[in-house]
Amino acid sequence: MEGAANGATTGAWQRAVRALELLAVDPAGLGGLWLRARSGPVRDRYVAALPALPLGLRKLHPAIGDDALFGGLDLAATLAEGRPARARGLLADPAALVLTMAERCPPGLAARLAAALDTGPGHSLIVMDEGAEPAEAAPETLTDRLAFHVELDGLAHGDAPQVQLDPAAIAAAAAGLEGVVLSPELLADIPALAARLGIDGLRAPLLTLRAARALAALDGANTVSAEHLAEAAALVLAPRATVLPESTAEDTPPDPPEPDEVPEPPDQNDPPESDASEEEMPQQLPAELLLEAVAAALPPDLLARLAAQKARRAGPSSTGTGTKRKGNRRGRPLPSRPGRLDGTSRLDLVATLRAAAPWQGLRRTQARTPRTLHVRAEDIRLKRYEDRADRLLIFTVDASGSAALARLAEAKGAVELLLAEAYARRDHVALVAFRGEGAETLLPPTRSLVQTKRRLAELPGGGGTPLAAGLQAAMALAEQAQSHGMTPTLCLLTDGKANIALDGTASRGQAAEDAQRVARAARASDLPALVIDMSKRPQPGLRALAETLDAPYVPLPRADAKGLSQAVTGALTD
Amino acid sequence: MKDFAATMPKDRTAEAAKRPFPFSAIVGQEEMKTAMVLTAIDPGIGGVLVFGDRGTGKSTAVRALAALLPPIEAVAGCPVNAARPEDCPDWAEIADETLVSKPTPVIDLPLGATEDRVTGTLDIEKALAQGVKAFEPGLLARANRGYLYIDEVNLLEDHIVDLLLDVAQSGENVVEREGLSIRHPARFVLVGSGNPEEGELRPQLLDRFGLSVEVASPTDIDERIEVIRRRDAYETDRAGFLDDWDDKDAALRARIVAAKVRLPEVDAPEPILRACAELCVALGSDGLRGELTLLRAGRALAAYQDLEEVTTDQLRAVAASCLRHRLRRDPLDEAGSTTRVARTVDEILG
Numbered sequence: 001m002e003g004a005a006n007g008a009t010t011g012a013w014q015r016a017v018r019a020l021e022l023l024a025v026d027p028a029g030l031g032g033l034w035l036r037a038r039s040g041p042v043r044d045r046y047v048a049a050l051p052a053l054p055l056g057l058r059k060l061h062p063a064i065g066d067d068a069l070f071g072g073l074d075l076a077a078t079l080a081e082g083r084p085a086r087a088r089g090l091l092a093d094p095a096a097l098v099l100t101m102a103e104r105c106p107p108g109l110a111a112r113l114a115a116a117l118d119t120g121p122g123h124s125l126i127v128m129d130e131g132a133e134p135a136e137a138a139p140e141t142l143t144d145r146l147a148f149h150v151e152l153d154g155l156a157h158g159d160a161p162q163v164q165l166d167p168a169a170i171a172a173a174a175a176g177l178e179g180v181v182l183s184p185e186l187l188a189d190i191p192a193l194a195a196r197l198g199i200d201g202l203r204a205p206l207l208t209l210r211a212a213r214a215l216a217a218l219d220g221a222n223t224v225s226a227e228h229l230a231e232a233a234a235l236v237l238a239p240r241a242t243v244l245p246e247s248t249a250e251d252t253p254p255d256p257p258e259p260d261e262v263p264e265p266p267d268q269n270d271p272p273e274s275d276a277s278e279e280e281m282p283q284q285l286p287a288e289l290l291l292e293a294v295a296a297a298l299p300p301d302l303l304a305r306l307a308a309q310k311a312r313r314a315g316p317s318s319t320g321t322g323t324k325r326k327g328n329r330r331g332r333p334l335p336s337r338p339g340r341l342d343g344t345s346r347l348d349l350v351a352t353l354r355a356a357a358p359w360q361g362l363r364r365t366q367a368r369t370p371r372t373l374h375v376r377a378e379d380i381r382l383k384r385y386e387d388r389a390d391r392l393l394i395f396t397v398d399a400s401g402s403a404a405l406a407r408l409a410e411a412k413g414a415v416e417l418l419l420a421e422a423y424a425r426r427d428h429v430a431l432v433a434f435r436g437e438g439a440e441t442l443l444p445p446t447r448s449l450v451q452t453k454r455r456l457a458e459l460p461g462g463g464g465t466p467l468a469a470g471l472q473a474a475m476a477l478a479e480q481a482q483s484h485g486m487t488p489t490l491c492l493l494t495d496g497k498a499n500i501a502l503d504g505t506a507s508r509g510q511a512a513e514d515a516q517r518v519a520r521a522a523r524a525s526d527l528p529a530l531v532i533d534m535s536k537r538p539q540p541g542l543r544a545l546a547e548t549l550d551a552p553y554v555p556l557p558r559a560d561a562k563g564l565s566q567a568v569t570g571a572l573t574d
Numbered sequence: 575m576k577d578f579a580a581t582m583p584k585d586r587t588a589e590a591a592k593r594p595f596p597f598s599a600i601v602g603q604e605e606m607k608t609a610m611v612l613t614a615i616d617p618g619i620g621g622v623l624v625f626g627d628r629g630t631g632k633s634t635a636v637r638a639l640a641a642l643l644p645p646i647e648a649v650a651g652c653p654v655n656a657a658r659p660e661d662c663p664d665w666a667e668i669a670d671e672t673l674v675s676k677p678t679p680v681i682d683l684p685l686g687a688t689e690d691r692v693t694g695t696l697d698i699e700k701a702l703a704q705g706v707k708a709f710e711p712g713l714l715a716r717a718n719r720g721y722l723y724i725d726e727v728n729l730l731e732d733h734i735v736d737l738l739l740d741v742a743q744s745g746e747n748v749v750e751r752e753g754l755s756i757r758h759p760a761r762f763v764l765v766g767s768g769n770p771e772e773g774e775l776r777p778q779l780l781d782r783f784g785l786s787v788e789v790a791s792p793t794d795i796d797e798r799i800e801v802i803r804r805r806d807a808y809e810t811d812r813a814g815f816l817d818d819w820d821d822k823d824a825a826l827r828a829r830i831v832a833a834k835v836r837l838p839e840v841d842a843p844e845p846i847l848r849a850c851a852e853l854c855v856a857l858g859s860d861g862l863r864g865e866l867t868l869l870r871a872g873r874a875l876a877a878y879q880d881l882e883e884v885t886t887d888q889l890r891a892v893a894a895s896c897l898r899h900r901l902r903r904d905p906l907d908e909a910g911s912t913t914r915v916a917r918t919v920d921e922i923l924g
Contacts (some may be wrong), residue, residue: 029809066686073698084698107772112685118633141772144628178810187806191798200791201629205802206809213810315618338689362701366753378751453700 012151013160013342015297016046019235021165023124024053025173025214027096029146030207031117034102034124034138037152039130042160046152047128049163055096055124060113062104064090065335069221078358094122102138103131104366110139117145146420147207149239173217180213182224184500191288193233198243206351208236230293238297282328327396339382351381385556393418397456398494398534400465407473409491411534415456418491423449428475428486431455434470436463441473445481464506467498468514473523476528489528490551495535496542512541519548530554597638598629599815599821601801602792608875609785609895610639611826613763615833616874619867620784621764623727623899625777629787632767633802635900636680639765641823643678644831646719650674653711653720654758663758665709679720680750681713681762685729692734693741693749694756709756720731727766728773735779738764742782784867785892786899788912833877839885840873850888851924856918859900860898868896886923893919 037043050057060069071089078085090097099105099113100281105127116123125146143149152160190205199205212232216224282291319514336348338355356379357438363374422429429452431443442455469491478488501510502518524528529551533542538555546553609622624632648655649662651670656662656830659671685693701707713722722738724730730738741747747760764782768775780786792798792888807815847869854864871892872884879888898911 066688070684078698078702083703108685108729108731111729111772115684115725140628170727182806184803187803188799191802192795195795195798202628202631202791202798202801202805203629205798206805209802209806210809306885359696359701362705362707365705544903 011297013155015166015235016152017049017163018231019150020046020049020052020163021170021218022211022235023148024165024170024216025178025217026055026123026210027055027124029123029210030095030214032096032123032127032146033148033150034127034129034143034146034426035150035152036129036131036137038132038229039149041157042152042155045157045160045163046150049094049165050098050126052163052165052167052170053096053124054170055094057126058090058097060090060097060099062099062101062106062109064109066112067335069116070516073358084358091116091120091123094120096124096126098126098128099138099142102126102127102129102142103136105139105142105336107141110141114141114145117142122170144201144203147211147236151239169218169372172220173214176220178223179222180224181222182209182213186224186226186229189290190229190233190237193294194237196243196291197237197241197294199237199240200242204237204240209233209495211236216352226289230290233290234293234297238294241294241298244298306553308574315568334384336381336383336441336451338378339380340377346383348381352379355379355381390426390428390486392430392478392481393422393486394430394432394474394477394488394490395491396432396434396439396470396490396494397459397463398465398467398492399433399463400495401435401462402465402495402497408459408534411532412456412459414532415493416453419449419452419456423447428481430481432470432474432477433459434466434473435461436466437469437500438466439473441477445477445484465494465498465499465503466500466504466511467494467496468502468511469500470494471518472475472502475518475522475525475527478522479525489530489560490522490533490549491530491550492549493532493534494542496533496539497535497543498541514547515545521543523548523550583840588659593812593816594637594641595634595752595805596816596819596823597635597642598826599804599808599819600635600638601804602671602797603631603635603789605895606632606635606787606789608891609787610635611642611830611878612871612874612892613765613785614639614643614830615878616837616870617763619870619874620782621721621766623765623783624767624779624789626767626789627768627771627785627791628769628789633725633788636725636767637764639721640677640680642827642830643680643721644709644827644834645675646678647673648676648719654715654760655679655720656759657719661759663756665754665756665758666711674676679716679718679810680765681717681720681722682733683722683724685715685724685726685731687734689733689737692737693747695749696751707754709749709754712747713761714741714762715758718758718760720762720869721765722762723765725765726768726772727771727779728768728775735776739782740777755915781863781900783899785871785895787895788898829878833874833880836880837874840876840881842869842873843883846884846889847884849886852922853889853893853918854897856922857897857900858902859897864897864900868893871896890923 019033023033028262035043035046037046043155066072067087067089069089069091071087071092074085074087077087097113097116108271114124117125123140127138127142127146131137137143187209190208191202194205194208194529208229209232212224212228215228215231216222219228221228226538247322336351339345352375356373356375358377359379360374364370367374395418397411397415419429428445428447429443430441430445431452432441434440442459443452446452454489474490474492478490481488498511499506499508500515501507529546529549531542531546531549531553533539533553533555535542543553590664597607597610604622606622609624613619613622622636624636626632646655646656649657649659649667649668649670650672651668652662653666654663655676659668663667663673676803690712692713694710694715697708697710741760743765745757745759745761749756766783768776792801804815850865850868850872853868854862857864869884872888875888875892876882876884881888894912894915899913901911901914
């Protein structure tokens with residue numbers, strides 16, 4: 001038999017090939033396949049087998065436009081023939097759509113493709129995802145609809161033998177698919193299993209059933225057996241697991257088994273046994289059998305992956321650049337749209353001429369003055385670009401007595417350094433200070449370095465520490481900035497000794513609690529933040545606050561504003 | 575009344591393949607189903623927004639709604655489904671002026687739709703071949719007197735949203751092209767669905783939806799099994815499955831039609847009006863739209879439940895759907911808007 005390590009990787013490859021085989025049997029019903037692998041010989045070998053799918057392959061890329069997807073007027077043919085000729089879109093006929101570089105797929109395209117999968121003429125989607133980081137992946141809108149999640153990274157070329165699918169067997173299975181019956185008892189096991197694996201949506205269990213039917217059809221059976229279901233669960237459910245299932249059987253370890261324990265896929269070596277057990281297996285604890293099959297296929301780094309998925313939810317704000325927005329001045333080009341020339345936008349000449357072209361004949365007959373080209377206002381097409389929004393750094397500075405005693409001056413120096421950098425990056429800055437009984441926005445979002453420096457220098461110290469009020473003022477500012485298309489980041493400088501509650505009462509406990517409450521609200525609104533501790537020694541309370549904010553916590557390095565600036569830049573561009 | 579769903583075509587399987595999942599067969603999701611039924615009883619409530627996670631059956635429910643809507647009387651050849659021949663737009667050049675019973679239109683507005691396709695444009699074919707200016711109506715014309723469904727509504731392009739807001743406000747679609755000025759009525763009920771993780775909805779658009787519901791996957795295992803069982807049956811034996819549920823859908827439709835007839839007679843006594851206002855004031859929902867929706871939805875529910883007047887029970891039942899999307903955001907309140915509504919309802923209605 002193969003060595004231990006080989007066993008696991010061969011298992012992964014076999015499952016990957018099996019997924020492809022099933023997809024060939026029921027391409028539309030199973031939705032498709034999410035192939036997560038960096039470009040390389042192993043992926044090439046896998047991709048080389050894609051033409052085995054019964055549908056034609058059509059390639060899509062993340063920047064594909066609606067014209068190409070849905071079709072439209074074919075201008076050249078239309079003008080040549082004098083009657084409208086429509087170009088068929090890629091989505092018009094059933095096809096195996098191959099989406100390359102899917103990790104860059106924008107949500108709009110994902111939604112269009114998802115709609116095509118749901119209501120289209122029977123597409124199958126192959127999502128090729130080359131994401132380097134765990135957080136960089138194809139949109140879940142799509143992957144949720146695809147039965148198989150295949151991961152090839154980490155497989156050696158030697159573990160991945162040439163894929164050979166038997167077209168005759170696949171065609172026979174596809175023909176027999178409709179007659180396959182599934183008993184209600186077996187059906188009931190799948191949602192239960194999905195729940196134990198922490199799979200929330202209901203698409204995964206449905207896809208498992210379809211995969212089980214396809215497996216049975218491949219076996220030439222007309223009923224789905226427990227083995228079929230177990231293999232289908234290993235293929236469909238295991239990669240989606242979000243919790244490690246706890247087994248009710250004593251001897252099954254809750255963790256994924258060691259590689260050498262990986263059982264052969266049930267159908268591989270012992271067809272006679274699976275035949276014999278077809279009648280009795282369903283009565284024999286099918287739930288445990290299913291769970292074992294899935295546990296064997298669980299990715300070994302499941303927990304690390306879950307953390308990455310959670311990070312991905314945190315959204316685009318964590319990438320260090322502003323979020324996207326549309327404009328008509330600069331950035332990545334988008335399809336143009338009709339509009340009026342108003343001096344602020346740019347004309348898309350080609351699109352305008354295209355829009356005018358079909359009407360030339362009509363206009364010529366009606367025009368009073370003979371002209372070769374009739375372009376009218378409604379033909380005007382404007383260019384649109386996708387641009388990164390400006391970033392706004394909201395400095396929220398603690399100017400209380402305790403902070404002044406500590407190192408307000410140093411903090412001011414640090415802020416000035418950050419300002420200079422923000423200026424160099426063309427970021428906007430805003431300044432909120434809190435002292436005494438409340439907070440004050442000293443400077444609304446601006447790019448003026450001089451003004452900010454002056455306000456900062458004028459900032460007096462003294463009074464209580466209304467930390468919660470400061471955070472709240474910063475949040476209000478952030479929300480306002482967001483509605484103006486900016487991407488705000490909160491930078492909090494404080495010694496963390498909150499002693500004024502939100503309602504203005506001097507109470508240390510209430511003040512700390514209020515600060516936590518506001519921090520939770522900021523976290524809920526996905527406001528990226530950074531906490532700088534300017535007290536003499538690091539405050540555990542402030543570290544807890546940073547955790548609530550899900551923000552990096554930076555103790556102000558002693559007398560080293562430069563070090564701070566590095567820390568901040570590092571935290572922001574992570 | 576002619577029952578179009580009951581007329582079985584000859585090729586049963588082929589026809590069944592196109593039919594959506596039956597509304598009555600949707601397991602659980604009571605709030606969403608009620609909202610759909612209410613908007614079917616009184617389109618004046620103003621549509622439903624369904625927000626929820628992936629795979630919770632949002633689109634399924636909306637597509638199933640079509641089968642529940644009572645048919646409308648419309649001029650046979652009219653592109654905007656006008657109720658009387660004199661209401662047909664001039665440009666339509668109606669050939670057939672007989673009145674027929676049509677299914678209430680439920681028009682899909684796909685994300686990729688261009689402005690031309692939404693508003694309508696000049697008929698290119700006629701322009702090229704005959705040099706004639708003729709208007710080719712768009713999705714808004716077809717949706718008149720019906721429903722306009724937008725899946726993933728939060729991802730809709732801004733300029734299409736602007737256009738919809740404008741038309742939904744005025745009830746009229748105006749197209750200017752090639753010296754033609756075309757206008758036609760475009761009164762429709764907006765139905766949208768989306769996944770909040772993928773983007774927020776502009777408050778102006780949010781406001782156009784009368785009801786909003788949040789859906790989640792059922793947590794009860796038996797309920798989940800039942801969902802899978804029915805969906806599996808639908809996918810593997812569609813014709814048989816639809817046969818099984820046709821009666822239930824027909825009964826539900828009959829109940830909706832009866833409620834529609836009863837609706838004008840349902841009373842809303844003074845204390846109920848007061849309760850509506852108090853609820854909205856306590857929740858700080860902007861404008862009067864919240865109160866009006868609350869009252870209309872309460873009345874529709876009372877009609878559906880065969881009651882003669884609205885009671886606090888109905889208000890309680892519809893308050894969350896009517897108000898949760900109209901609250902001003904309170905960043906310090908960690909409870910979701912659903913909880914806030916529930917809390918206020920308990921305080922005011924006792």
